[in-house]
Amino acid sequence: MGMNGLMKAACGAVATLTLSGVLAMSAAAEPLIGQPTDKEMGLQPNVTELGHEVDWFYNGLLFPIITVISLFVLALLVWIAIRYNRKANPTPAKFSHNTLIEIIWTVVPIIILVVIACFSMPLLKKFNDVPTPDVVVKATGNQWYWAYDYPELGVEGIEARLLPEAADLKKAEAAKVPYLLATDNKLVVPVGKVVHVQVTANDVIHAWTVPAFRVKVDAVPGRLNSLWFKADKIGTYYGQCSELCGQDHAYMPIEVQVVSEADFDKFIVAQGGKTRAMIAAEEKAATAAAAQAAADAAASAQADDAASAQAAPAEAAATPAAAPAAAQPSSSPAAAPAAAAPAAN
Ligand SMILES: [Cu+2]
Missing domain, CATH: 1.10.10 (Arc Repressor Mutant, subunit A)
Structure with missing residues (x-):
């Protein structure tokens, strides 16, 4: 009876979880671009080439491995609890070692990790090798806002702070801006161009991230970290400081506007810079x-030489040529x- 009850409970739990997952996914049929979506289960839609590779790595490799291992461990636990409880197995076995099983549980995880590394290391290298950038941006973390410079274009000191309307849920909904994500000034970058972001901080450690670009790096005082992305789609993309940095850590969002090259040039000129x-x-x-x-x-x-030397006419004629x-x-x-x-x- 105990065994049947347990089995039923386990099956019920799995069914409920699966159903709620399916419902949650169907509820959020159209995920928003560049920001979180209510009840969405997956990652934000990505808009970069490397982002597609990240998603393949996560959805196609990591997630299946995680799922299989989790289900395998769950099955083992359920099996042990049912088959080897005191009632079902009154006289327990006394052995403590099994060489074959110990080799298996050492070698199989090694193989799994090596397979993961074969795919993750090349991807990591692609993020690490910055192609020749079209635009260089310096992002500086401050308590509690981000400052942006375009050092090569002569634009400095754009400070992006949480938009006052976005700080309040009701006002944010009224103003149609995402709650706790919109900023007053924005980081503007051109579409389809390699943007190299150099990231540092003025006071404590922060972290700059935009989930839709699949990038994140720590902003460390006295250090210059970097990341790059090439956004394929015009739009607005949000991120948040991702390293606990003090009392207003939750209130220093990142808003990136990806615009056409012409609009980007206009923005740079309006900021007093040069395209x-x-x-x-x-x-x-x-x-x-x-x-x-x-x-x-x-x-x-x-001409001076020719004049002072009283040169022959032939030599003087050569001068204009x-x-x-x-x-x-x-x-x-x-x-x-x-x-x-x-x-x-
Ligand atoms: Cu911060």
Whole structure:
């Protein structure tokens, strides 16, 4: 009777858990992008290439292994409780070792861990090897807000604090912003571009994460950690400080806006910075101007030489030809005349 009762209880529990899981998943048919969804059981939808690999690793490998091991251990426990309780097994066995079983329970976990490592290590390396970035961002954790700089684009000190409306559940619902996740200023990045985030902290350890990008790294004072992502979809993505950092740890969220490249350039200019195209054009013009100045100097030096030496007409005639020849190092023919115009005046 005890055995049957236990079996029924165990089966009932499993059935209830399975049913509630199925119900929970069907209730949240359309998970929100970039933020948590009520009653959702799985991971947030990801929007990066490496995110797809992470999801495969988790859903296709880790989760099945975890499930099988959990069910196996549960089955063993149930079997032992039923088959070897005092009533069913009044005279217990006295042996304490079994070499075969000890080898099995040592070797099988090793094999499982090696299989996991074969897939996790290459993935870890992909996260670790930052491709040539299109945008570099520095994220600095502070008690209790995040500050963002775009060091290469001349934008500094964007402070992102919890949006006052988002601090209150009712006001957040009224304002249609996610509770405890929306910030006043946002980190803006272009879509489809490699964004390299350098992460550090000013006071204590924080952690910067955006679940939809499948990235997370500690922000440690005096250290520069880094992560990278390439978001494939325009939208707003939220994260939270993920290292307990003091009384307002729960109130320093992360809001990332992934926008088109044109909108990103507009944002950078509005913040008083320069876009990559502007910086590249300036560099080109500076190179061309320098080349032109060098050519002018060479030409006038040759003219001086020719004049002072009272050179033959043939030699003097060669002088004007030297200027275009010397100007050749200028990288772009289009940029050279533009840069040369002010110099000529
Ligand atoms: Cu923090």
